[in-house]
Amino acid sequence: MSYTALYRKFRPDNFADVKGQDHIVTTLTNQIKHNRIGHAYLFCGTRGTGKTTVAKILAKAVNCEHPVDGSPCNECAMCKAIQAGTAMNVIEIDAASNNGVDNIREIREEVSYRPTEGKYKVYIIDEVHMLSTGAFNALLKTLEEPPSYVIFILATTEAHKIPITILSRCQRYDFHRITIDTIASRLEELLNIEGVEAEEKAVRYVAKAGDGSMRDALSLLDQCIAFYLGQTLTYDKVLEVLGAVDTEVFSKLLRRVIQGDVTGSIHILEELIVGGRELGQFVGDFTWYMRNLLLVKTSEEPEEAIDVSSENMKLLKEESTMLDVETLMRYIRIFSDLSNQIRYAAQKRVLVEIALIKLCRPAMETNLDSVLDRLRVLEQRIDERPVQQVIVQSSGEKRPDISGDNPENHQAAPAKAAPEDLQKIVAGWRTIIGQTTGMFKQMLQKSVPKYNGETGESVLYVEFQDFLGQTYVDNPEAVKELQDIIAAQTGKSVEIQMLVANKHQHTNLAQVSVDQAIRENIHMDIVTEEDPDEIE
Numbered sequence: 001m002s003y004t005a006l007y008r009k010f011r012p013d014n015f016a017d018v019k020g021q022d023h024i025v026t027t028l029t030n031q032i033k034h035n036r037i038g039h040a041y042l043f044c045g046t047r048g049t050g051k052t053t054v055a056k057i058l059a060k061a062v063n064c065e066h067p068v069d070g071s072p073c074n075e076c077a078m079c080k081a082i083q084a085g086t087a088m089n090v091i092e093i094d095a096a097s098n099n100g101v102d103n104i105r106e107i108r109e110e111v112s113y114r115p116t117e118g119k120y121k122v123y124i125i126d127e128v129h130m131l132s133t134g135a136f137n138a139l140l141k142t143l144e145e146p147p148s149y150v151i152f153i154l155a156t157t158e159a160h161k162i163p164i165t166i167l168s169r170c171q172r173y174d175f176h177r178i179t180i181d182t183i184a185s186r187l188e189e190l191l192n193i194e195g196v197e198a199e200e201k202a203v204r205y206v207a208k209a210g211d212g213s214m215r216d217a218l219s220l221l222d223q224c225i226a227f228y229l230g231q232t233l234t235y236d237k238v239l240e241v242l243g244a245v246d247t248e249v250f251s252k253l254l255r256r257v258i259q260g261d262v263t264g265s266i267h268i269l270e271e272l273i274v275g276g277r278e279l280g281q282f283v284g285d286f287t288w289y290m291r292n293l294l295l296v297k298t299s300e301e302p303e304e305a306i307d308v309s310s311e312n313m314k315l316l317k318e319e320s321t322m323l324d325v326e327t328l329m330r331y332i333r334i335f336s337d338l339s340n341q342i343r344y345a346a347q348k349r350v351l352v353e354i355a356l357i358k359l360c361r362p363a364m365e366t367n368l369d370s371v372l373d374r375l376r377v378l379e380q381r382i383d384e385r386p387v388q389q390v391i392v393q394s395s396g397e398k399r400p401d402i403s404g405d406n407p408e409n410h411q412a413a414p415a416k417a418a419p420e421d422l423q424k425i426v427a428g429w430r431t432i433i434g435q436t437t438g439m440f441k442q443m444l445q446k447s448v449p450k451y452n453g454e455t456g457e458s459v460l461y462v463e464f465q466d467f468l469g470q471t472y473v474d475n476p477e478a479v480k481e482l483q484d485i486i487a488a489q490t491g492k493s494v495e496i497q498m499l500v501a502n503k504h505q506h507t508n509l510a511q512v513s514v515d516q517a518i519r520e521n522i523h524m525d526i527v528t529e530e531d532p533d534e535i536e
């Protein structure tokens with residue numbers, strides 16, 4: 001038994017079955033009902049949104065012997081002939097391959113003859129923007145004085161390429177991209193008719209992958225059904241067939257990118273390629289992932305705005321605190337540029353790699369967004385500086401940032417050195433932070449470990465530089481987590497107080513400088529046994 005592709009089998013043959021273009025269907029059926037049919041129509045919109053389908057239904061409706069409520073009856077001889085493509089009075093022309101003056105002149109000669117059957121001669125010119133200038137001029141002449149029995153339906157994906165002289169003579173209809181909901185419910189309907197079981201999540205993924213095009217969604221669904229004939233269509237199977245990537249991988253990749261980890265990001269890409277994933281699909285899906293993230297970040301009720309599982313929502317919310325809107329917009333811009341370039345590129349992989357490197361290394365770009373992202377990276381480095389500063393300092397002498405001679409300047413001139421316990425902790429600060437996770441880690445990376453320079457008491461003040469650190473202030477669990485890690489790392493139990501920079505009253509806090517001796521005793525940030533004789 002031969003198999004008919006879904007999109008052919010279920011191509012709408014009347015206006016009622018056309019999905020997602022209600023505004024157009026209503027206008028056209030009204031025109032037919034009231035016999036106010038135009039002579040030139042321009043149908044614009046992306047591929048697979050139903051332009052030629054509607055054109056054919058319109059051709060039938062105007063010629064139908066017994067139209068029903070503005071729709072063709074699909075029963076009469078005219079409807080059947082047009083449906084079968086044998087009617088002489090409905091002429092379909094693909095302008096992509098017939099774009100010359102001569103092709104249009106032929107039409108001009110033909111239109112002078114009345115139709116031998118039916119009421120109207122209907123010319124459907126697909127991809128009309130492909131016509132040459134000469135052909136457009138020839139077409140214009142016909143459009144200026146069309147015989148009463150002729151209708152032109154021009155269809156295009158690129159309305160901006162149509163000369164204004166043509167536009168001004170047409171009724172223009174803009175076909176919308178079809179929403180995921182509309183496509184998904186149509187797919188459900190057809191799967192029911194076909195007797196194929198499918199998970200809702202699987203159907204939604206296919207609908208989303210159609211990217212506003214019913215035809216694309218149907219061909220994708222076809223592929224999936226053909227691959228797993230007779231089986232229930234699951235989400236995993238759909239991902240497999242379409243060469244798509246599970247959302248979890250996007251989360252992993254994005255986190256690498258935020259950390260500026262080029263090697264890690266490229267490694268994830270490598271795994272995807274080895275796993276046989278399709279790169280064009282991947283780029284589109286990752287862009288979509290970041291778009292969702294942007295919605296989570298900017299919307300009051302992200303659950304309403306985006307369509308993801310609760311576990312993915314948790315990841316998205318966590319990630320939304322890791323980067324700012326400008327950076328995210330930059331990422332999205334780079335990836336949507338990429339999705340345009342990649343379609344016809346031979347070296348898809350190289351292009352994706354370059355894009356990932358651009359995300360990780362804003363310094364490679366010179367526009368405003370990337371400069372903002374560079375600032376973000378620099379700020380982060382400045383926040384981390386106290387630890388790095390220690391490394392370049394020389395031994396036990398007076399520290400450059402402390403001017404002990406000036407007793408009045410308490411903030412800048414703490415009299416006492418930080419207790420040696422704290423120095424040890426700070427010397428191993430990065431290793432300690434490295435053992436925390438999630439947002440706490442992000443906040444700690446933007447924190448400065450301090451102590452009270454006046455009293456020299458053995459309390460570690462963790463000063464968050466980001467106001468979001470407020471979550472951890474007076475949070476006993478966070479304190480305990482950090483204390484446990486410090487205890488395991490240094491063998492010290494220390495009192496910890498967390499606060500947010502510029503939002504606390506402690507004016508005597510100073511950065512902890514680490515003596516050379518202590519630092520030398522701590523190799524590679526790993527604290528060895530305490531030996532008090534060595535420090536003095």
Ligand SMILES: [Zn+2]
Pocket residue numbers: 063064065066067072073074075076077078079
């Ligand atoms: Zn009919």
